[in-house]
Amino acid sequence: MTAAPTPTPSGAPGATEENATTQAGGTAGSGGAGKTAGSDERLVHRPLLQRLLGRPELGAVVGAVAVFVVFSVVAESFLRASSLSTVLYASSTLGIMAVPVALLMIGGEFDLSTGVMVTTSSLVSSMFSYQMTANVWVGVGVSLLVTLGIGLFNGYMLVRTKLPSFIITLGTFLMLTGLNLGLTKLISGTVSTKTISDMEGFASAKALFASELSIGPVGIQVTVVWWLGLVVLATWLLLRTKAGNWIFAVGGGQHTARAVGVPVARTKIGLYLGVALGAWISGQHLLFNYDVVQSGEGVGNELIYIAAAVIGGCLLTGGYGSAVGAAVGAFIFGMTSKGIVYAQWEPDWFKFFLGAMLLVAVLLNAYIRKRAEANR
């Protein structure tokens, strides 16, 4: 698409569309709105290093390296293979949610119901199997449908009411917290579920959601594989498909996106379904790893997922960010929270150290991004 300055009758609508696209793209962070006629600046080949410097996750990667170096120096047990496996596990349980949450944030929306949605997903799975005395895979399938239903509800309410997603998902968050507790108690009689480890299908479901793969002498949790798989999928979706362009466009500005023909409602609902899918995977891990689910769990985790996405370079305003960044953000979080334990720092100060390290990582991230943008 080259901008044609000659106002021919057929060229006029094309020119309007062009303007709209650059506008949407401009907020999406490509940064070169309306540069020149003639050659399109998006098609200019830039050197690899420069391209890398322009990526949203760059700051996070540098931050991750810094955190890694710090703990390698201060905690002697941090660098052991088994320790790294623990850190990866901690990161992956956050990362599985942080990746779809990042996509949602790039699309310009929030979801505050994610933390408890994970618990809902595992509760549904466990209680359905138990109460119906069904093969646990049936519960797993029902749980997928229910969790996607919650995602659909969030997305549909959002596009229909046009209220801020913050409010809508705050409502879902509170409702789910109550439902988790109320229904569990109504059905199981106590606030935690009954054990399903002696039921059919448990072993195979555990293998998929909560097993340990041994690579040489080290065991890697299967959640790490889920996590990396989601990162690859999300990155491909964002950078190589039309849907990815839509996500950036609706996050950059939904009115302009709609004006150029992006199906805004469908994109946003799709993003909420993605989050629900992540919640389902995490929820099944929770169930098959611990066998019994506590209904009060998950509150507060939604902020950690958002934090991981933001550390990874997502903007709170939408339109900018990456899946790899969110994964790195989760890794920084995992490294920091476990590194403090490995370093044997005073446990009463744990939260303070955690907050301070995260703040430093984000500051470093912002600083590098600014430098990278200045150099472009």
Added chain:
Amino acid sequence: MAVALTSAALLAAGCSSSGGKGGEENSSGAGGGKGVNTPRMTIAMVSHSGEGDTFWDIVQSGAKDAARKDNVQFDYSHDDEAGRQAQLVQSAIDKKVDGLIVTLAKPDAMKGAVKKAVDAGIPVITINSGGEHSAGFGAISHIGQDEAIAGEAVGDELNKRDRKKALCVIHEQGNVSLEERCAGAKKTFDGEMSTLNVDGTNMPDVQSSVEAKLQSDSDIDTVLTLGAPFAATSAKAKEKAGSKAEIDTFDLNAQVVKGLKDGSFGFAVDQQPYLQGYEAVDALWLHSYNANELGGGKPVLTGPAVVTKKDVPRLEKYTKRGTR
């Protein structure tokens, strides 16, 4: 509709021949028989519990069983934030209940509300924590476990088991009673004891943090958790970290009993939450019926009771139905 159809289809596809509801034994609850014929009275309980805490669930079932026997209308409410808990007490006063059961986890914040209830002529019984403030606030009795004494009992038990280095896992940072448990255990324990703060609402975090701690210090031979759900998670962490540590815990649930039975846990300290709920309702009933006062101005202790493998056969069916 589609969901119902699909799940019905899925259901037809697979049933489990083991476990599940089908494998459940019929459990019998208390209070099935006829109760007293004293006039109907209303008793409110206001606790500092957060959402979905197993422990408070058991307290409630004790209270409800007593309520059934004593012809009592039992209202339960809770809030883990002290200011809002005090408001709940206030609304119970406004409702003119005949008796009030309240916990004093944050005594200073509750002082005003409890005093108001006493001034309004409502008999108050405190349960669970805050025993030392109970009489001062004008309550009739306190029924609960002294956390420091319970901790000390754990320290003694660890000495008996010849433990050298223990880790105390605090699942809610800054919770006074959890800190008291660790401090009590530290006081009587002859070995070395360190603490670890974990995020109790995030099980994977609990697991990976305990794992990290065990990996960084392989001398730890005992992990002490302060709530039943965290014991099983710690057992998992121990296995992953390749540690030989013994897992001991405060409070009971079905998983802990199972673990005690198969030897994956050493012992559990039970403070008998059912008793706290049951006795509180019953004591208020007795106060109204017969002007009795329980405890003689001193806290009535419901724990600690150290539970080991040999107690399991006796307790198993009670934890399953959620009263122990």
